[in-house]
Amino acid sequence: MIKAVVFDFDGTILDTESCEFEGLQTIYKEYGAELPIEVWGECIGTHANFFDAHEYLEKQIGKSLDRDMIKQKRKDLFTEQIKTKSTLPGVIEYLEAAKRLGLKIGLASSSTYEWVSSHLDNLGISEYFECIRTSNDVENVKPDPTLYMETVKCLDIKPEEAIAFEDSSNGAKAAKQAGLYCVVIPNLVTSHLTFDDLDLKLESLAELKLEDMISRFTNEHKEGK
Structure with a gap:
C-alpha cells in the first residue's frame, strides 16, 4: 500500500x-x-x-x-x-492529489537545505512537505541511498510504501537502493542518460494521474512483478 x-x-x-x-x-x-x-x-x-x-x-x-x-x-x-521558471508540469497536481489522498509528502535532495527551501518558498509550495532531507543531513548524497532512507524514516513509513520522483540516474539509483518505487521524469539535461533503476518512466507528471500510478503499482505488487 x-x-x-x-x-x-x-x-x-x-x-x-x-x-x-x-x-x-x-x-x-x-x-x-x-x-x-x-x-x-x-x-x-x-x-x-x-x-x-x-x-x-x-x-x-x-x-x-x-x-x-x-x-x-x-x-x-x-x-x-x-525567474521565468515555475514548477514543472504535473507537480502541483501531484502535490494536491497526494494531499487529497491523505499521503505523506517528502523531499530528498542532494542540494543544500538553504537552496531547496528558498526555491520552495519562492514557488509557494513549502507547506506541502512534511519532511525535507538534503545534503545538510547526510554524509553521502545520491547515488548513495541514505537521503531516501532518512526521508522515509522521517515520514515513519517503510521504503516500499513510497514512490520517489526523480530526473537523474544518480537519484533513481539512490531511490531504488533504498527500496522505494521510482518514477523517472527526465528533462532536457538528463534525457540522454541511461536509467537502469526505475519502475516507470514518463515524459512529465502530467502524463499520468497519481491515482492511476498508485493503482498500477498496487496491481503489479499483487501480481508479484
Whole structure:
C-alpha cells in the first residue's frame, strides 16, 4: 500500500538544471569552448563537487581564468533564467492529489537545505512537505541511498510504501537502493542518460494521474512483478 510520495528537487520540481547548463554554455561559447551535455549530465543529482565546470573550461582553452568573475557571471545568468521558471508540469497536481489522498509528502535532495527551501518558498509550495532531507543531513548524497532512507524514516513509513520522483540516474539509483518505487521524469539535461533503476518512466507528471500510478503499482505488487 502506497502511503507517501517523495520528490527530488532540482530538475524534478523546478528545472534548475537546464538553467545551470544553459548559463554555462553561454560562458563556454564566449571562450570558444563547449560543455558537452554528456559530461554535464553525469554530475546531475549528486554532490556539487563531483564536477568542476571552471577547471574543465580552463583545460579546454589551455589557460587560467578569473574564477570569481566566472562564478559571478554564472550566478547572474542563472538568476535571470530561473525567474521565468515555475514548477514543472504535473507537480502541483501531484502535490494536491497526494494531499487529497491523505499521503505523506517528502523531499530528498542532494542540494543544500538553504537552496531547496528558498526555491520552495519562492514557488509557494513549502507547506506541502512534511519532511525535507538534503545534503545538510547526510554524509553521502545520491547515488548513495541514505537521503531516501532518512526521508522515509522521517515520514515513519517503510521504503516500499513510497514512490520517489526523480530526473537523474544518480537519484533513481539512490531511490531504488533504498527500496522505494521510482518514477523517472527526465528533462532536457538528463534525457540522454541511461536509467537502469526505475519502475516507470514518463515524459512529465502530467502524463499520468497519481491515482492511476498508485493503482498500477498496487496491481503489479499483487501480481508479484
